[in-house]
Amino acid sequence: MIEIADIETAAERIAGHVVRTPTVPSPGLSALLGVPVTAKLELLQHTGSFKVRGAAAKLLALSEAERAAGVVAVSGGNHGIALAVTAAALDVKATVVMPRSAPVRAVEIAQASGATVRVTDDMAGAFALTAELRQEGLTLVHPFDDPVVIAGQGTVGLEFAEDAGELTDVLVSIGGGGLISGVAAALRARRPGVRVWGVETEGAQAMSEALAAGGPVPVALTSIVSTLSAPAVSQLTYDHVAELVTEVLVVPDREAVQGSLDLADHAKVWAEPAAGCLLPAARRVLERVGDDARLGLVVCGGNATTADMAAWTDHFALR
Numbered sequence: 001m002i003e004i005a006d007i008e009t010a011a012e013r014i015a016g017h018v019v020r021t022p023t024v025p026s027p028g029l030s031a032l033l034g035v036p037v038t039a040k041l042e043l044l045q046h047t048g049s050f051k052v053r054g055a056a057a058k059l060l061a062l063s064e065a066e067r068a069a070g071v072v073a074v075s076g077g078n079h080g081i082a083l084a085v086t087a088a089a090l091d092v093k094a095t096v097v098m099p100r101s102a103p104v105r106a107v108e109i110a111q112a113s114g115a116t117v118r119v120t121d122d123m124a125g126a127f128a129l130t131a132e133l134r135q136e137g138l139t140l141v142h143p144f145d146d147p148v149v150i151a152g153q154g155t156v157g158l159e160f161a162e163d164a165g166e167l168t169d170v171l172v173s174i175g176g177g178g179l180i181s182g183v184a185a186a187l188r189a190r191r192p193g194v195r196v197w198g199v200e201t202e203g204a205q206a207m208s209e210a211l212a213a214g215g216p217v218p219v220a221l222t223s224i225v226s227t228l229s230a231p232a233v234s235q236l237t238y239d240h241v242a243e244l245v246t247e248v249l250v251v252p253d254r255e256a257v258q259g260s261l262d263l264a265d266h267a268k269v270w271a272e273p274a275a276g277c278l279l280p281a282a283r284r285v286l287e288r289v290g291d292d293a294r295l296g297l298v299v300c301g302g303n304a305t306t307a308d309m310a311a312w313t314d315h316f317a318l319r
Contacts, residue, residue, distance in 0.1 A: 001240065002147055002182060004189035007154035010057045014152060017056040017086065019045050023163035028266035029297070033282055036294045038164045042156060042301065043271055049227075049301030050156050050179055051082035051143070057152025058141045059086055067092045072138040074098075074130040076123065076175065076226040077106035078274075078301050079143040084115035095138060097130045099123045101226040105305050123221055124231050144178030145234035154182025156298060161190035169285055170296035171278045174198040174207045174248060176230035177237030179300060184244035194296075195289070198241060198248035199281040201273070204229040205250050210238045224253045224312065227274040227301060247288075254316040255280040260309065261318060263299070272304035273312070 022041045029037040042050040059071065070093035073083045080096035087094035094115040098107060099122050110117050118133075120126045134140050142149060156179065160170065170187060172180040177198075184196045200208055203222030210216045210233050221229045233241075241248065251259075259276030263269050278297045286293055313319070 001243070002150050002154060002185045004186065006147065006151040007158050007182065007186050010148070010151040011155045011158055013060050014053055014056040014155065017060070017089070018053050020159060021045060023160055025165070026267050028268065032262065032266045033286065033295065035286060035291060038167065038296045039267060039269070040156060040160045040296065040298045041269060043269060043275065043299050047078070047082045047085050048303040049078040049082065050153060051078045052086055053155050054149035054152035054178060055079065055082040055086045055141060058146060058148050059090055059092060061148050062139060066139040070095065070138050071141050072097065072130055072133045073141045073143065074126045075102065075106070075143060076229050077102045078227050078303055080110045080115070080117070081106050081303065083141055084110035084113035087115065088113045095133060097126045097133070099126045099226065101229070103226065103303060103305070103308060106303060123229055127231060144176030144230070144237050147236065150178050150182045150236070150240070152182070153179045154186045157183035157186030158190065160296060160298070161187055164296055166294050167191065167194050167296045168293045169195045169197060169289060170298065171197045171199055171281055171285065172298045173228060173274050173277060173300050174200050175204070175228040175274070177207050177233045177241055179298070180245060181237045181240035183298060184240060188244055195246045196244060197281065197285055198245050199277050200248060200250045201225045201228055201256050201277050202250055202252050206230050206233045207238070207241055208248050208250050211242065211248060225256060225273045225277070227272060227303070249281040249284055251277050251280045254318070257312045257316055258318055260304070261313070269299060270302050271299050272301050274301055275299045
């Protein structure tokens with residue numbers, strides 16, 4: 001299990017390589033949900049998502065030989081951007097493997113940053129190709145199954161704990177579970193009374209399936225939210241969520257897209273559906289805990305284009 005000391009070490013290591021993103025009360029979201037809401041705006045990272053924290057923590061912890069060998073990562077989009085940008089800054093050769101469902105913008109940014117991008121038919125194929133490239137000598141930077149990466153993502157929770165006012169409940173999106181594992185570990189240490197809730201989208205519910213099965217299991221991926229689409233969680237992230245997270249909620253893609261629209265309208269931030277899913281989940285949390293709640297939302301990323309949002313809005317016949 002990740003300890004607060006691991007997260008503090010990661011925070012020291014990545015200082016100067018990441019943005020200490022704003023933690024701000026949101027009057028618009030507070031009015032929308034009817035309770036005080038504070039948002040941690042990770043979409044304002046220079047790579048557009050929290051993923052740069054874990055990527056930087058891992059790359060900076062590698063030996064010279066590991067860096068010289070070059071690094072490889074599998075990604076639904078945001079981890080690939082983060083690794084490509086950070087590797088370029090540290091003069092490390094990077095290969096990023098993405099499924100065809102990854103946002104075109106993510107592929108373009110990774111390539112523009114100097115990474116070699118390999119595209120596969122699906123996420124399972126991306127993980128398989130990544131395993132092959134590891135056998136050829138590249139150093140793996142896993143998006144979530146790595147304690148150093150999780151500690152890096154945990155710096156989100158460390159900053160949230162330090163910068164937010166009173167909170168009762170914090171909502172965090174789940175793909176493979178690295179972000180929520182790190183955030184929950186940080187909050188358990190710094191704000192032990194705060195409940196942490198995970199949020200997945202239907203068709204990308206690897207953690208929910210794992211919790212139901214008693215351990216990681218493969219899942220069929222059908223969600224449009226590629227940045228949450230891990231084919232399975234890891235034992236490491238499962239253990240953290242099973243111990244530290246109150247519950248994992250699953251919302252439909254349509255509600256996640258509507259959540260992104262609501263974040264734009266009410267919070268004035270441009271967030272991808274991986275963050276938009278927090279709003280419908282927040283309403284469910286309030287049904288469980290009551291109107292005395294003070295919510296915290298980790299707005300994890302904003303790497304969706306206007307064309308992406310227009311297409312999703314049309315697809316689901318939203319306003």
